[in-house]
Amino acid sequence: MANVQAALSRRGFLGAILTFACITRVPASQSAEPLKIAVIESLSGPQASSGMLFLNGIEYGRRKINQAGGFNGRNVELISYDNGGTSSGASSRFQQAVSDGCQLIVMGSSSAIVAQLSEDTRKHNLRNPDRPVMLINVGSGALAMTGERCHFHNFRMFPIASMSVAALTRVMRDEGTLGSKVFAINQDYSWGQEFEAGVKAQSAKGDFELVGAVLHDVNRIQDFAPYASRIKASGADTVMTGNWSNDLLLLMKACADASLNVRFATCFLDQPGNIGNAGLAAEGHYVATLSNCELNPEFAEDFKSEMGDYPVYNATGATVGMGFLAAALASLPAGEKVDVNAIGKAMETTQIMADNGLQSMRAEDHQFITPLVVSRVGRGAKYPVDGTDMGFLPVARVPADQLIYPLQSSCLMKRPA
Template sequence: MSRVRNTVLASAVAVGASAQAAPLKIGLVETLSGSQASTGLMFKTATRYVIDQINAAGGWNGEPVQLVEYDNQGGPAGASDKVKAALADGVQLIVQGSSSAVSGQITEDVRKYNLRNPGKEVVFLNVGGEALELTGDKCHFYHFRFNPNAQVRVKALVSAMKQDKVLGGKVYSINQNYSWGQDMQAAILANAGAGGYQVVGETLHDVNKIQDFAPYVNKIAESKADTVITGNWSNDLLLLMKASKAGGLRARFGTTFLDQPGNIANAGEVALGAYVVHAFNSDANGKESEQFAEDYKSKTGHYPVYVEGQTVFGLQVVASVLKGVKAQNGKLNTNTFAKALETAKFKTPLGESEMRAADHQLLLPIAVSEVRKDARYKADNTDMGFKTVRLFTAQEAAAPVQASCKMQRPN
């Protein structure tokens, strides 16, 4: 009898140990090498910052959360292969941000996998892909977006520049010719009424292939635009601004990604007076934003810029939800987790944020800043930085749910 009893106890201990021994795995499927790695590495740094916070607080299910990195090498095909590898490794939550094209591939891979594998679903945590379709006709229950999109960014940018009386009545729209740039062009036109301006010209150009923007600058000058609004990033933004300086263009710039590291150093004083709309700026909310910025610097060696703030806040929402979700059979039940996440609320250093259940778009505060020499936090080791001129609450910045999103939930 005692032998049977001991065997039962031993089995119970083994089951309990195995339940505790299965750590939650979060997979970062990101661009970690190649020409676009600088952005991917920023997503990695911000993700690691939050994972370290989770583990310092005890991890999840009594075990440290594991962050597993997968280099997608910057393309959808590479990302798809890495998603398969992550799934084979037992990853339950996938994080990615660089490139809407890659986000589109991952969200489709996740959707199809979940349909084929009921009970083993994984969740895609999108911290950077901004294409509208991701929370539009491609929306699904296992995709969550924690960053803004073109509608949100342009709405806030136009409002702030109008209030500062620097927008003017004539706006030129120049953007890259793919989903993001097309979303931007549509948003610039859609906000003309609220902004009180006329779109006097529109350009969609090849992505990162234009070496001389002088012909485009000439078109802008001929349009007599007061302001140029652009969603351009990387070299396409830098070369556009440099050509504007060389051509003596007097129009002011309203941008979405001027805070990408290197842009201010390369653009020089041509950037002065330009505006940028972003999900975080270190001076945007007094002590709360400054304390976060200082803590981030103490852990990473630099202040949070560009995509880092939105990534941290989004994954902190995830961390707050994980606290309330108990393990089932030693693992995370991703359906339970997703149902809790789609109604989550979380206070960030810029204010309250909340996940919108209708399309899984996080509503988050948005800052608009101007490039000035009296900014407290300098950029790129220059004498210039981003000084916040307006902080919008999550509700003020929000754009409506797209009619194309038909969210279907599991029973």
């Protein structure tokens, strides 16, 4: 496992995947307990496509770990559970996963479901300190998860809204495309509210004038023309939004139909279908993500060969999270039992140099400290999307130390002995 750790530390999981096949594997110990990962995701209903992307990224990461020799000489196992898109469904699947012997729970979609699974994890571990489980959140940026809801067995491998806003502001300002006036429009729930707060914080620093801010119902608005009219009247140069799914697509189309000459600064523009449906309305817009395929073509091609498509959107985030977990696992000595607390402590001290830069974990609240990549939609991308001639052109990497937010005083983490 030392050779695996060296490869991960040197180039990161995404850069080291082709090295794994050359590493001598640890002989399997049939008496060793296997590491079991439960993926509790929305695999049916309106959010199934999003959940499947998370599942694909996690499965890819599992395969890479196993190709490197697995954990404790045994292949890592993965069991997927459909939460039905509800917190109650997720809670029920959590109990099933524990009964099935899963030690790690990985998921990403829905802040409400992450909060439920985090609480289920906390309560289970209080009742069963000798059989703890750990939650690895690869897609929810709700601030409370590293605040009042933080606990040792809850890790977030995803940026919060203010980190994305800071990255977008910095890169667009340096490119000269931000303009002096910004309009913020977001979905009215925790993520959208926190994204708006991030925009207001950047405005307070003098980066731009905030000329409007609005929150709207989630995935209920069919006609964004009235919002486009408000944006036009404000004189905004840039629209900053944490919107996703139809709320982003319909907003962009409404602004294009109104002939608005504005740029969009987003987090979820790379969701499959957005560019194909928006067409030229998406050209020139920006997105902040954990990575970009153009930064690591070897990884992109390997992912496609394993999973059938290039990694985008939730699949990218899930793969990044699994890469960090792989590095933590590689640092641990072989043993007969899966020690969840030891895995958690290893994640707290893991550092890897990935394709987007140095990644680490803040031990005090388990926030993933990671650079972000800001890309612009345009022609000539190496990996065009949605059957168009456009893709995501990487513009800049923003280092983690320019994005990380202060530790929240509400996080009072207690560590296992």
